[in-house]
Ligand SMILES: Nc1ncnc2c1ncn2[C@@H]1O[C@H](COP(=O)(O)OP(=O)(O)O)[C@@H](O)[C@H]1O
């Protein structure tokens with residue numbers, strides 16, 4: 495009931511009871527009716543209404559005593575009206591308490607509803623945020639021990655694993671072995687200290703493919719500020735890394751071109767002079783003298799040096815290939831006879847599978863490229879064993895496979911294979927593979943080094959079949 499309506503009703507009732515109480519014939523029991531509006535206040539929202547009515551009733555009760563003095567003794571009247579007043583106040587007290595507890599309950603319920611709706615809203619917000627994140631980023635969550643508890647679709651997609659293959663395992667499944675342990679130690683120290691870690695990681699997908707991800711790892715902290723889970727948010731930057739590397743190569747190449755011109759001029763000519771002079775000196779010395787052996791040694795060293803300079807020039811100043819149709823068997827045979835001239839590979843056998851495939855190629859350049867691959871194979875076998883060369887046509891590609899029986903390529907080496915000047919050999923230049931790849935790519939093809947069954951390596955050269 496509204497307070498306003500009740501005020502009118504209560505006033506009418508109180509006045510009515512007051513007037514009735516003045517009529518002595520109605521008897522004193524009329525005064526007990528004052529309880530009625532007080533009890534009615536139980537339906538009024540304003541909790542203290544009953545008190546107001548009680549005040550009014552008490553005043554009216556007292557007033558009536560003075561306006562129309564009682565017929566009986568004044569003492570008895572005051573006593574009986576006091577009893578009624580006590581009842582009125584008791585009733586008022588009960589009603590007010592009841593109303594107050596009602597009001598409190600209602601306030602609680604409202605607060606609870608507000609809290610619930612806020613919670614629902616923030617739940618929804620959270621869900622929306624997660625959806626947005628899942629749409630845009632590669633996301634994984636792990637517990638404190640690093641065991642994966644959640645991965646999104648993008649994560650599964652780029653890593654090439656099914657979700658249940660990842661849940662429960664650690665990020666180590668994806669470790670490419672290409673980062674120094676320091677990086678992971680730094681990451682671990684940062685996130686266990688409750689701070690976000692940011693960096694670029696190179697991971698290995700299930701099929702062995704490497705990919706780069708820009709990674710932010712955010713620790714989620716409990717009340718005591720200790721991480722209870724970690725969320726990794728990643729984006730694929732493989733493409734960016736690739737173009738950065740290509741740019742670096744290009745810049746290095748431009749520098750190298752300049753240097754090669756100088757080397758060609760300033761080094762090659764004096765080398766030729768030294769070689770000629772040493773040959774003359776050597777011829778003058780008796781073959782049995784130690785000096786004769788030294789002279790021959792110098793010539794051999796100069797030849798090696800010349801080889802390196804040639805490599806460098808070839809690499810730094812690539813020539814456009816001039817394509818003609820050549821039987822691949824011819825190219826292979828020529829390459830192998832060039833290869834066999836090196837005394838260090840005398841114990842290496844080459845098995846060639848016959849083929850009648852004809853390719854469009856710059857024969858001279860292609861021979862050099864294949865020679866590099868053959869030499870690498872022979873070196874990996876430490877100068878003994880058999881290299882197999884087989885050619886097939888698969889779809890749009892001719893595929894030439896050079897398989898060695900060497901030790902294979904460790905992961906740490908594989909990551910740098912095609913980088914200029916990367917070598918693991920004492921006298922290597924690290925230019926063989928880059929040069930080979932440059933030539934083969936200029937032919938519209940590609941070259942990869944894959945593990946061969948039995949532990950060696952197979953160099954796969956693809957040339958367009960057209
Ligand atoms: N067939 C192979 N087996 C094992 N390792 C290889 C093979 N081919 C190349 N490599 C590795 O790649 C490196 C780079 O090769 P390359 O570019 O030809 O330079 P270099 O022969 O001067 O070292 C080699 O030092 C070697 O570690």
Ligand SMILES: [Mg+2]
Nearest residue numbers: 866870926927
């Ligand atoms: Mg080489």
